[in-house]
Amino acid sequence: MIDFFEFQSRTRVLYKSGLVDELGHEAGRLGTRVLIVADEGVARAGLLDRVRAGLGDVAVVGIFAEVPPNSSIAIVERGAAYAREIGADLLVAVGGGSPIDTAKAMRILMTEGGKLHDYEGYNLLERPLVPMIAIPTTAGTGSEVTAWAVIRDEVAHMKLAFSSVFLAPELAILDPEMTRMLPARLTSATGMDALTHAIESFVGTNANPISDSLALQAIDMISNSLRAATHTGDDLEARSQMLIASCIAGIAFSSGGGSLGVVHALAHSVGGAFDVHHGTANAILLPHGMRFNSVAVPNRFSRIARALGVNAGGRAEEDVIADGVEAVRSLAADCLLPMRLRDVGVPGDALPSIAEAALGDAAIFTNPRPINYDEALSLLQSAW
Numbered sequence: 001m002i003d004f005f006e007f008q009s010r011t012r013v014l015y016k017s018g019l020v021d022e023l024g025h026e027a028g029r030l031g032t033r034v035l036i037v038a039d040e041g042v043a044r045a046g047l048l049d050r051v052r053a054g055l056g057d058v059a060v061v062g063i064f065a066e067v068p069p070n071s072s073i074a075i076v077e078r079g080a081a082y083a084r085e086i087g088a089d090l091l092v093a094v095g096g097g098s099p100i101d102t103a104k105a106m107r108i109l110m111t112e113g114g115k116l117h118d119y120e121g122y123n124l125l126e127r128p129l130v131p132m133i134a135i136p137t138t139a140g141t142g143s144e145v146t147a148w149a150v151i152r153d154e155v156a157h158m159k160l161a162f163s164s165v166f167l168a169p170e171l172a173i174l175d176p177e178m179t180r181m182l183p184a185r186l187t188s189a190t191g192m193d194a195l196t197h198a199i200e201s202f203v204g205t206n207a208n209p210i211s212d213s214l215a216l217q218a219i220d221m222i223s224n225s226l227r228a229a230t231h232t233g234d235d236l237e238a239r240s241q242m243l244i245a246s247c248i249a250g251i252a253f254s255s256g257g258g259s260l261g262v263v264h265a266l267a268h269s270v271g272g273a274f275d276v277h278h279g280t281a282n283a284i285l286l287p288h289g290m291r292f293n294s295v296a297v298p299n300r301f302s303r304i305a306r307a308l309g310v311n312a313g314g315r316a317e318e319d320v321i322a323d324g325v326e327a328v329r330s331l332a333a334d335c336l337l338p339m340r341l342r343d344v345g346v347p348g349d350a351l352p353s354i355a356e357a358a359l360g361d362a363a364i365f366t367n368p369r370p371i372n373y374d375e376a377l378s379l380l381q382s383a384w
């Protein structure tokens, strides 16, 4: 019998192809002076012009388009100071997880002041922040609907996690045309991040019947669409499926206190120490994390395997699970992703410190199987 669960999703979600072109109508209800937060890739792809045009009569008072792939405290501080200086009252974040997380963290400083470090951890915000709209251009982090922001501490070489319902954007605009320009490698890496969210939320200790239904739906959609979205970038149907699936996975893992696991803990730790894309790190670590966790919750992993398209009829559970792990591995391989940590510039002698840092990551606390240092190290070695 279920003891207790909490489910909350605070973000209003709107989906439509070309929706960005009508953005002004929605933005005007949330603010009057917009600061657009983006990265250089978004600016280069011409997407900022489209957002600006879509805002119509709503004034754009500034553009902060210098967010790097792994955003940092210094960037957040610079962005928030700029936002204050120009009197912005609405943030419109355009891009992948980094600009969206940056805007989330910026509005902590814009509303509460102080130092970002003061708000690291769970539920340290007590009131709504400066409003924001998130427009994802990857599919993705799910950051457009999550109550999380992850920001790099460039001094301590760590990733800081912030979690509060008030961090979730007021509005998420899902427009698949905004993801059309995304290069193949980023499409697949971000798609594997979304798959990792769905799988880790389904087996995590905060999983509940509502998040379960979302997670399984997302796994099914991603396993059916990621190859097409990667190899045929213009396939708007595949792009649409991936964008919606990553949003669903975001709601699944973020609702009810958050539920990720060892794969994200290790990926955060890898990304904190080396310049490895978050989705790529997850893609490499996911099959190993699944294998490690499957002994704790085998029934959950056989349901995941079925959602991945594995035929379970009359077969032994462990074979079904093994096929599920293989389905994830071959999905990543088919989508052009590197398969080993050594292939992405992680030196073997860094594994002990990565394992150590991962044990302190917030994501590890909802992993379904307890993990100690030796086990984390051996998981990393198998992925190296």
Ligand SMILES: [Fe+2]
Binding pocket: 141, 193, 194, 196, 197, 264, 278
């Ligand atoms: Fe992630």
